Amino acid sequence: MTRIKRGYIARKRRTKIRLFTSSFRGAHSRLTRTISQQKIKALVSANRDRDRKKRGFRGLWIHRINAIIGKNKKKQYNRYSNLLYNMYKGQWLLNHKIVAQMGILKGNCLLMIANEIIT
């Protein structure tokens, strides 16, 4: 068999990975083997966290809605749970993101609506 050198095939492949990992810290952007490992880990995290992000933001919105609703001292049951229950009962179909944004930007509007809805 004729002798075939590998040449720069491996290097071509690895430079692409290196570009991806170029902003990582320390050995994770310098050493060839760790670069390959870190790229895999980073992509795994990104994939998993794309779904986690949705969860995380929903939790944050719920928290914010609870905070703004709790300020309304007039009603007895001024909680997120009550607001949601009455929203569904009254067929007020808004998602959590919008309600949370309302709470930040137009807090008074949200409190007015909540007063009417929450029995």
Add this chain to the structure above:
Amino acid sequence: MKMVNAFNMKRAAAGLRRINLDGLRWRVFDAKGQILGRLASQIATVVQGKDKPTYTPNRDDGDMCIVLNAKDVCVTGRKLTDKVYYWHTGQVLCLKHFSLNIDIMVYRYVGHLKERTFKDQMAKDPTEVIRKAVLRMLPRNKLRDDRDRKLRIFPGSEHPFGDRPLEPYVMPPRSVREMRPRERRAMVRAQKKAEQQQQNTDGTKKGKKREAPEESA
């Protein structure tokens, strides 16, 4: 945790420059007659900024909390004598790996477990009691120290922040559970005793009063 030996008013007012005070409210908590843990839990939510609709977990946006009358904070049960604060002295030099599974702390200076009861701590520095309670209720992350800086606790009702726009914090309504049967019996007994004592003193008083008009007459 650093233990302050006595309360220092200057120290309580210092360090305001390190906090970005724009848009932060100054909430005043009155600890008089409040139960320690319940008050601390409310303070912790306010200091984290969790009662604001703009709460963000990676940013510290809590209000400045001023706690007054820290020496009048109450605890239930036998905690006045039985609650003990523990802390360990000695300085850790390094964590040594003796084998893959064992990590042993190597101490530079040998220290001991120290303890102090609630009563003694109140005598020494009543503000530390509330401060410990609140700090231990905050999440242990990088924002904890900044939140500590926003807490200003005073043993009495005097504080150097009179010129700031202060808002008193109204504690949420609380449902106190009914007394346990043994406690209730003890309370009834104590009440009866107090009534009897009053009757005795009234009896002697009435006797004296009767004597006086007789004398005058």
